Amino acid sequence: MKAATTTSKVGLVLLLSALIVAHSAFAGTVGNMFSKFDRTMATFDPIGKHIRQPIERAIPRLQFRGFFRQWTDVLVDRHGDTGFRNQDFRFLQLQNLFELETNYHITEGLDVKGVAHMLYDGAYDWQDSDGLFADDFDRTAEIYHTGERVLRELYVSYRRPRFDLKVGKQQVAWGKMDGQFIDIVSGMDRRESVQLETEDYEWRRLPTWMANTTFHFGRTSVQLLYIFDFEEDRQALPDSPWASPLAPTTTTDILLPARRPRTGHFSDHEYGIRVDRSAGALTYGFIYMYAWDKNPVDHILDTPLVGGERVLRIEPRHERLHHAGITADYATTFQNIPVVGSLPTVFRVEALYTNGVRFADSKKRAAARAGSTTNGTSKRDTLRAAFASEFGLPGRTTVIFQASWYQTLDHKESLGAGFGGGFGDEWSFIPVAFFSRPFAFTRDRLSVEFTAFPLINGPDTGWGGLKTKLRLSYKFSQFIKGNVSYNGYDTGDSNDVYGQYNKWDNFGAELSYEF
Amino acid sequence: MNSEARASSARWLICVLVALTSVMATHAADQEPTWRSIENMSAEDRSLYDPSRSTPRDGSIPYIPAEPYPFEAPYTSEEMGYRSAEFAHVSRWSATLIDVFGVVTSSGYINQGASILLAATPGRQGLAGYIHDTTPGEVYTRWTFYDTFPPESEGAQQLWTPFRTDKDFRTKMDYFIYSPQLRRVRRQPEPRRDQRFPDNSQTFDDVIGRDPWELEWQLLGTDVLFETLRFPITRPTITLNVPGQGFVERQTANLKPMGDNFEHYGPDGGIKCWVIKATMKPNWLPGYKERNLVLWLEQTTFYPLRIEKYGHDGRLMLIEERMGKKENPTLGDFGYAAFGSVYWNLDHDLVSYSFHDAHNIRNWTEEQADMLFTAEFMRRQWLFEPIKSQTRIDSPDKFFLRSHLYSDKFPSDRNVALPAEIDARYRAQETAGHLIFETGGDAAPQ
Numbered sequence: 001m002k003a004a005t006t007t008s009k010v011g012l013v014l015l016l017s018a019l020i021v022a023h024s025a026f027a028g029t030v031g032n033m034f035s036k037f038d039r040t041m042a043t044f045d046p047i048g049k050h051i052r053q054p055i056e057r058a059i060p061r062l063q064f065r066g067f068f069r070q071w072t073d074v075l076v077d078r079h080g081d082t083g084f085r086n087q088d089f090r091f092l093q094l095q096n097l098f099e100l101e102t103n104y105h106i107t108e109g110l111d112v113k114g115v116a117h118m119l120y121d122g123a124y125d126w127q128d129s130d131g132l133f134a135d136d137f138d139r140t141a142e143i144y145h146t147g148e149r150v151l152r153e154l155y156v157s158y159r160r161p162r163f164d165l166k167v168g169k170q171q172v173a174w175g176k177m178d179g180q181f182i183d184i185v186s187g188m189d190r191r192e193s194v195q196l197e198t199e200d201y202e203w204r205r206l207p208t209w210m211a212n213t214t215f216h217f218g219r220t221s222v223q224l225l226y227i228f229d230f231e232e233d234r235q236a237l238p239d240s241p242w243a244s245p246l247a248p249t250t251t252t253d254i255l256l257p258a259r260r261p262r263t264g265h266f267s268d269h270e271y272g273i274r275v276d277r278s279a280g281a282l283t284y285g286f287i288y289m290y291a292w293d294k295n296p297v298d299h300i301l302d303t304p305l306v307g308g309e310r311v312l313r314i315e316p317r318h319e320r321l322h323h324a325g326i327t328a329d330y331a332t333t334f335q336n337i338p339v340v341g342s343l344p345t346v347f348r349v350e351a352l353y354t355n356g357v358r359f360a361d362s363k364k365r366a367a368a369r370a371g372s373t374t375n376g377t378s379k380r381d382t383l384r385a386a387f388a389s390e391f392g393l394p395g396r397t398t399v400i401f402q403a404s405w406y407q408t409l410d411h412k413e414s415l416g417a418g419f420g421g422g423f424g425d426e427w428s429f430i431p432v433a434f435f436s437r438p439f440a441f442t443r444d445r446l447s448v449e450f451t452a453f454p455l456i457n458g459p460d461t462g463w464g465g466l467k468t469k470l471r472l473s474y475k476f477s478q479f480i481k482g483n484v485s486y487n488g489y490d491t492g493d494s495n496d497v498y499g500q501y502n503k504w505d506n507f508g509a510e511l512s513y514e515f
Numbered sequence: 516m517n518s519e520a521r522a523s524s525a526r527w528l529i530c531v532l533v534a535l536t537s538v539m540a541t542h543a544a545d546q547e548p549t550w551r552s553i554e555n556m557s558a559e560d561r562s563l564y565d566p567s568r569s570t571p572r573d574g575s576i577p578y579i580p581a582e583p584y585p586f587e588a589p590y591t592s593e594e595m596g597y598r599s600a601e602f603a604h605v606s607r608w609s610a611t612l613i614d615v616f617g618v619v620t621s622s623g624y625i626n627q628g629a630s631i632l633l634a635a636t637p638g639r640q641g642l643a644g645y646i647h648d649t650t651p652g653e654v655y656t657r658w659t660f661y662d663t664f665p666p667e668s669e670g671a672q673q674l675w676t677p678f679r680t681d682k683d684f685r686t687k688m689d690y691f692i693y694s695p696q697l698r699r700v701r702r703q704p705e706p707r708r709d710q711r712f713p714d715n716s717q718t719f720d721d722v723i724g725r726d727p728w729e730l731e732w733q734l735l736g737t738d739v740l741f742e743t744l745r746f747p748i749t750r751p752t753i754t755l756n757v758p759g760q761g762f763v764e765r766q767t768a769n770l771k772p773m774g775d776n777f778e779h780y781g782p783d784g785g786i787k788c789w790v791i792k793a794t795m796k797p798n799w800l801p802g803y804k805e806r807n808l809v810l811w812l813e814q815t816t817f818y819p820l821r822i823e824k825y826g827h828d829g830r831l832m833l834i835e836e837r838m839g840k841k842e843n844p845t846l847g848d849f850g851y852a853a854f855g856s857v858y859w860n861l862d863h864d865l866v867s868y869s870f871h872d873a874h875n876i877r878n879w880t881e882e883q884a885d886m887l888f889t890a891e892f893m894r895r896q897w898l899f900e901p902i903k904s905q906t907r908i909d910s911p912d913k914f915f916l917r918s919h920l921y922s923d924k925f926p927s928d929r930n931v932a933l934p935a936e937i938d939a940r941y942r943a944q945e946t947a948g949h950l951i952f953e954t955g956g957d958a959a960p961q
């Protein structure tokens with residue numbers, strides 16, 4: 001017995017030794033492979049080397065750049081019938097975006113810039129699904145095939161020390177916060193619905209034709225916008241991956257095309273002004289914009305009888321809005337904080353008051369169906385605001401807390417969704433928490449980010465669900481990077497903003513190459 | 516050749532190698548060390564050094580010496596430290612340049628960037644202006660950076676407005692960024708002073724400089740340096756952007772640590788240095804990660820050619836080696852600026868570099884100063900002064916070498932022991948003449 005035990009021990013030691021040796025050899029081999037891979041990737045920039053550099057050499061006044069980006073989001077599971085949806089698909093997106101940007105310098109202060117891009121989403125072609133066919137009635141869901149979508153920006157800019165003028169198709173972003181508070185100028189392609197993030201706005205914003213001028217007076221700047229084109233928001237289309245499961249797909253009502261502002265009508269144009277000023281540790285600004293609601297609201301025109309049943313004849317309309325907003329930030333460094341010592345901190349605040357928001361009113365709609373004369377809407381004012389604190393912690397760690405508030409003034413229960421207001425309730429509160437840090441053992445090439453978006457509504461609906469996002473990003477080289485992510489939607493009721501997507505938990509992967 | 520002949524040849528070769536090694540070792544032993552402790556310093560050097568540790572303080576600024584800056588010989592250790600603080604990574608005058616920088620990991624992953632810097636330092640330039648002409652809490656210079664590489668960062672901008680600081684006002688600067696992806700100007704928390712930047716070896720203080728009154732200064736002795744940052748044999752030339760001349764190709768072997776026009780090179784090309792130890796004062800820098808620095812200061816200008824950083828456990832954390840150049844001749848000995856710098860982070864075997872190409876002194880008009888150095892200017896996405904550089908590195912094997920260790924010098928004040936793995940790569944590099952990565956000691960260029 002003793003001999004057998006000794007033999008076992010010797011065998012175990014030999015086995016462990018062999019494993020250690022094998023592991024060391026394997027680790028060495030893998031290390032060498034990674035090292036060779038890294039050195040190969042370091043110079044891998046085929047478009048930059050063979051296209052960009054020769055073009056820029058041939059035309060010194062031209063700057064040329066671009067990127068290719070591939071996103072894939074896949075549902076953790078498919079759930080079949082979910083609300084009004086048939087969730088028989090797994091891929092939420094298989095998007096490929098290729099963008100080219102050129103800037104031609106004509107003379108001192110005068111430039112022309114053009115940006116074109118092309119998107120193809122394989123989610124409709126590369127999986128077998130009866131629940132996804134938005135591309136049948138709007139091909140833009142699958143591919144950008146119109147000049148309007150392909151030509152992203154084209155403008156002439158003229159710059160003098162105290163004056164800028166940009167005329168043409170362009171996008172404008174206002175504000176300093178994550179999310180959209182005073183960022184109201186350009187429309188947005190919201191095909192990803194609740195999964196649209198601030199970092200995606202650059203590709204999802206819908207540029208418009210406008211004249212954009214800024215005057216600079218020392219620490220103060222005044223920007224004036226005259227927008228003669230109109231781009232509404234594009235929400236997730238029915239029968240697209242992110243179409244709401246709460247939205248019925250059929251109706252007996254008569255739905256007319258949306259009435260939208262027209263470029264040729266001077267009275268339909270939009271105007272905006274922004275004033276910014278910096279004063280030491282504090283910077284602040286004010287905005288005002290006379291604009292259109294980028295999302296139309298259903299107006300009931302009349303209630304004809306169809307087959308003996310009274311139906312609503314509805315025309316979605318965009319509404320004129322007055323927006324007034326503020327933005328400010330302040331920096332300081334707290335000293336002698338336990339554990340972390342000094343604590344560099346920035347505070348940001350942003351708020352937007354909107355006058356004249358049109359809401360669909362379910363009570364009036366019911367009255368219309370019963371024969372009363374009403375357009376089925378109510379007007380209210382709204383306020384949305386956010387306060388954020390950003391902390392620079394040791395280990396290149398960043399933590400941000402951002403409390404976002406959405407309020408419908410003079411609210412009543414029958415109101416639906418409207419610009420800037422609470423989500424189906426008088427107010428909504430989203431205290432966002434964000435954490436990010438790189439890992440030193442990967443020489444900062446690998447980093448992790450975590451964001452939590454809890455939603456609380458009041459005074460009626462209460463808890464509205466939790467959205468979480470965990471993302472790992474990795475730099476393969478100075479030209480190529482990738483990330484994988486998990487997006488979760490939990491704990492909300494099936495009719496909440498996040499809760500409706502409880503079965504949309506998904507993994508994502510992204511690879512991008514910039515040249 | 517038969518096997519017997521091969522064996523005979525091998526024996527001869529071994530004998531020759533052994534003999535050569537013996538001769539070299541004997542020669543090395545005969546050579547006098549270049550470094551001298553204070554006790555062994557030459558009489559000439561002694562005459563320039565004042566060993567006083569406690570000198571009168573200034574009446575209005577109690578934490579600085581009473582003797583007016585820039586002091587007169589003989590110099591105390593503290594005065595040498597103050598003089599060295601003149602030469603922060605970014606020069607203390609108004610200028611434009613393109614900062615080309617990069618990092619390479621031990622695996623050969625390389626990440627580089629290029630950023631055009633516009634700097635505006637109003638009033639009296641140099642450290643004297645910082646000490647005497649600005650009050651704590653007041654902005655003393657403004658820097659805007661416009662990134663031109665890599666493509667991911669093109670058009671990204673930063674505004675730094677460093678403050679004059681003291682024990683009561685410790686915020687080092689206001690910091691704004693413009694992100695083309697967000698199309699927004701955002702105020703950011705200032706970087707932590709002792710924390711290296713992501714994907715880099717440099718800390719914030721390595722860039723902006725430490726105030727000399729935050730450190731306790733002690734002269735260790737003198738030394739002679741013959742080279743600082745080292746180009747690999749795989750990079751025999753470099754193309755520089757010289758204002759007024761355009762792109763000029765230079766042999767890397769001919770680049771000197773203090774530039775071409777420096778007058779105090781020895782006959783053998785050596786540069787005499789003061790070697791000085793700077794220990795962080797805990798009441799000025801509470802919780803600071805670094806315990807002390809050891810600096811090699813060129814003897815006539817006090818320009819720091821080499822800086823070593825040590826942690827609280829005594830380990831060597833980082834070596835910085837610089838190539839200086841007289842970029843502002845009107846300032847005489849104070850007109851030197853960092854032309855090239857290499858930083859070797861020994862904790863992660865991370866080597867990074869920064870080259871200041873196309874350095875050009877500027878006198879900004881009032882209109883330009885009002886326009887260029889504000890956060891709102893960044894929103895205009897205006898590359899006000901395009902500057903190009905060709906100093907970027909093509910491939911990892913052309914990266915700068917890890918810094919010299921000089922393990923024999925000042926052994927009682929320096930612990931330069933390396934982890935075995937890094938030490939092996941360092942030794943292999945010294946043989947190969949270029950960086951060696953994690954490939955099992957392969958000395959061939961990759």
